[in-house]
Amino acid sequence: MPEVKLERVTKRYGKVTAVDRLDLVVHDGEILTLLGPSGCGKTTTLRCIAGFIVPDEGRIFLGEEEVTRLPPEQRDIGFVFQNYALWPHMTVFQNLAFGLQLRRTPKEEIRERVREVLSLVRLSGMEDRYPRQLSGGQQQRVALARALVLRPRVLLLDEPLSNLDAKLREEMRFEIRELQRQLGITAIYVTHDQAEALVLSDRIAVLNEGRLVQLGTPEEIYQRPANRFVAGFIGLSSFIEARVVEVEVETAVLETEDGIRLRVPRNALAEGQAVTLAVRPEHVEVLEGSPADPENAFRVEVIRAAYLGDSIDCRLRLGKWELRTQLPPGRVPPPGEALWIRLPREKLILIPA
Amino acid sequence: MFLLLPAVAFILVMYLYPFALSIIRSFTDETGGLSLANYYKAVSLYGRDILFSIQVAILGTLISTALSLALASYIRLSESRVARIINSLSRLGIFLPYVVVAQMMRSFLAPHGLLNVLLANMGLVDIDTPLQLFNIRGLTFGFLWKETPFITFIVLSGLQVIDDTYIEAARSVGAKTRHVILRILLPMIKPTIAIAVVLTFCTIVSTFTLPYMIVAGNPTTVTVDIAHRVTYFGDYRVASALGVFLYLIVGVMAVYYLRRTVREEVYGY
Numbered sequence: 221m222p223e224v225k226l227e228r229v230t231k232r233y234g235k236v237t238a239v240d241r242l243d244l245v246v247h248d249g250e251i252l253t254l255l256g257p258s259g260c261g262k263t264t265t266l267r268c269i270a271g272f273i274v275p276d277e278g279r280i281f282l283g284e285e286e287v288t289r290l291p292p293e294q295r296d297i298g299f300v301f302q303n304y305a306l307w308p309h310m311t312v313f314q315n316l317a318f319g320l321q322l323r324r325t326p327k328e329e330i331r332e333r334v335r336e337v338l339s340l341v342r343l344s345g346m347e348d349r350y351p352r353q354l355s356g357g358q359q360q361r362v363a364l365a366r367a368l369v370l371r372p373r374v375l376l377l378d379e380p381l382s383n384l385d386a387k388l389r390e391e392m393r394f395e396i397r398e399l400q401r402q403l404g405i406t407a408i409y410v411t412h413d414q415a416e417a418l419v420l421s422d423r424i425a426v427l428n429e430g431r432l433v434q435l436g437t438p439e440e441i442y443q444r445p446a447n448r449f450v451a452g453f454i455g456l457s458s459f460i461e462a463r464v465v466e467v468e469v470e471t472a473v474l475e476t477e478d479g480i481r482l483r484v485p486r487n488a489l490a491e492g493q494a495v496t497l498a499v500r501p502e503h504v505e506v507l508e509g510s511p512a513d514p515e516n517a518f519r520v521e522v523i524r525a526a527y528l529g530d531s532i533d534c535r536l537r538l539g540k541w542e543l544r545t546q547l548p549p550g551r552v553p554p555p556g557e558a559l560w561i562r563l564p565r566e567k568l569i570l571i572p573a
Numbered sequence: 574m575f576l577l578l579p580a581v582a583f584i585l586v587m588y589l590y591p592f593a594l595s596i597i598r599s600f601t602d603e604t605g606g607l608s609l610a611n612y613y614k615a616v617s618l619y620g621r622d623i624l625f626s627i628q629v630a631i632l633g634t635l636i637s638t639a640l641s642l643a644l645a646s647y648i649r650l651s652e653s654r655v656a657r658i659i660n661s662l663s664r665l666g667i668f669l670p671y672v673v674v675a676q677m678m679r680s681f682l683a684p685h686g687l688l689n690v691l692l693a694n695m696g697l698v699d700i701d702t703p704l705q706l707f708n709i710r711g712l713t714f715g716f717l718w719k720e721t722p723f724i725t726f727i728v729l730s731g732l733q734v735i736d737d738t739y740i741e742a743a744r745s746v747g748a749k750t751r752h753v754i755l756r757i758l759l760p761m762i763k764p765t766i767a768i769a770v771v772l773t774f775c776t777i778v779s780t781f782t783l784p785y786m787i788v789a790g791n792p793t794t795v796t797v798d799i800a801h802r803v804t805y806f807g808d809y810r811v812a813s814a815l816g817v818f819l820y821l822i823v824g825v826m827a828v829y830y831l832r833r834t835v836r837e838e839v840y841g842y
Binding site for chain 1: 736738739741742743744745746747748749752756757760761763
């Protein structure tokens with residue numbers, strides 16, 4: 221399977237730049253997710269790769285071949301649509317066989333390949349059903365099978381799970397991941413759902429306003445977000461603005477404008493530098509009473525708490541800042557109750573302001 | 574029940590009564606007795622015209638449908654300005670009454686009308702022996718001129734409901750434009766096409782003005798014969814028998830249409 225390469229790809233709609241000088245390489249056999257909020261340019265990028273739209277600038281390569289202006293029917297790609305786009309007048313078999321018929325594949329081979337791919341997506345025996353006779357999950361599988369039956373060079377998936385209910389969506393994430401690994405196919409997956417991206421991807425490309433904001437493995441993106449946007453978009457984060465007031469050998473001290481002092485790893489911080497601290501809910505340690513070790517320990521006030529079954533979602537007030545955390549199930553603390561917490565210095569995410 | 578009465582009464586008086594009356598009249602002779610004489614007379618005098626009417630209707634429907642499908646598909650798939658202009662222009666014909674179209678066709682198709690002059694200028698026709706078009710050819714042409722925009726309009730409405738992703742899905746598996754049209758788009762709107770075909774067929778069969786003004790002499794259509802029978806002979810019985818033939822021709826298509834509508838598959842795209 222070839223790698224996919226985008227070189228300074230730009231697409232404009234009137235005055236709006238949907239994709240802005242995007243450079244990206246998708247490695248052979250990996251699944252890369254384009255992740256971002258609505259209007260960030262992720263679907264436009266995918267459609268450029270598919271050939272449904274031609275970029276205004278830049279070049280697209282599938283392997284060694286430049287395909288920037290090649291029509292979609294000549295690109296040898298498989299595309300799975302958000303609404304599945306199964307042709308309603310054709311049975312499952314006909315939907316899958318259509319592309320093979322266009323390639324003049326012998327009838328016997330068509331039957332064999334359709335049978336094979338249907339068994340791969342666990343839909344054996346559904347050949348004669350019409351799309352309207354299938355559930356949403358089954359339709360989604362047929363759409364995937366239709367893309368895979370042609371053994372395309374690259375598989376493109378445009379929010380394929382967003383029409384499914386939450387439970388099915390969760391199951392299908394693993395199935396798609398498993399299929400992609402099994403077939404070793406290069407895949408590009410578009411979603412706005414960060415959980416989906418974290419589960420599915422070898423690497424994630426986070427887009428915002430048409431630009432690539434960060435590219436990395438799910439762990440890198442979650443643990444070391446490049447900026448406040450990524451920290452806020454991937455997972456939950458609370459933010460604290462501060463300035464470096466002391467730099468020591470291994471640590472540095474930050475102070476917020478309302479006088480809260482936090483010790484953090486020194487990294488490359490310089491005195492006087494402004495930084496944003498991102499605090500993940502799971503990194504807020506709730507202490508039993510007043511702590512012996514005062515480092516990064518604070519008395520906070522509960523703003524509000526909500527019972528979620530397996531945890532309690534809690535918003536806390538620290539000076540002028542709001543922190544979010546999850547408490548183990550049990551008593552729901554009332555608003556105004558005081559708690560002691562610690563923000564362990566090695567868990568704090570430092571983002572240069 | 575009482576609320577339905579006005580509507581039911583209206584239908585009974587305005588539609589069913591005249592319809593039933595014309596059928597009864599077609600089976601009645603001068604003495605008021607039951608008879609098939611009107612039918613014998615209708616077939617012997619106008620048998621050729623009945624066939625002519627069916628012939629024109631089939632020819633006009635088939636050609637205008639084929640043209641419309643091509644035109645609507647082009648407009649649906651093309652993003653060019655030309656396609657948008659064609660789309661707007663093609664709708665003009667829908668709103669012109671048949672009598673105006675007939676008037677236009679009389680000067681356009683005349684032996685020394687615009688069409689013959691154009692063809693002569695292109696060297697395709699000798700202007701001294703121009704094409705004679707006040708016959709089935711000219712009549713069919715007139716129907717095509719009027720009905721093609723109508724079918725295009727209906728078919729295009731169906732095509733525009735289809736989401737682009739169905740087309741893109743076809744392209745992504747290797748379909749060229751002709752495959753997209755013939756294997757995806759048109760089959761997806763089969764019920765819409767069927768309705769357009771039936772409506773056009775019925776319109777052509779029942780139109781009076783165009784054949785009346787275009788066709789010189791015989792054969793002509795049944796609608797003209799009915800008017801002739803009533804106007805010149807005051808013969809409502811033979812006219813009614815001819816009317817029954819029209820009902821039968823249209824009825825076959827109407828039954829097909831109703832069955833199609835009832836059974837219409839809702840694809841939900």
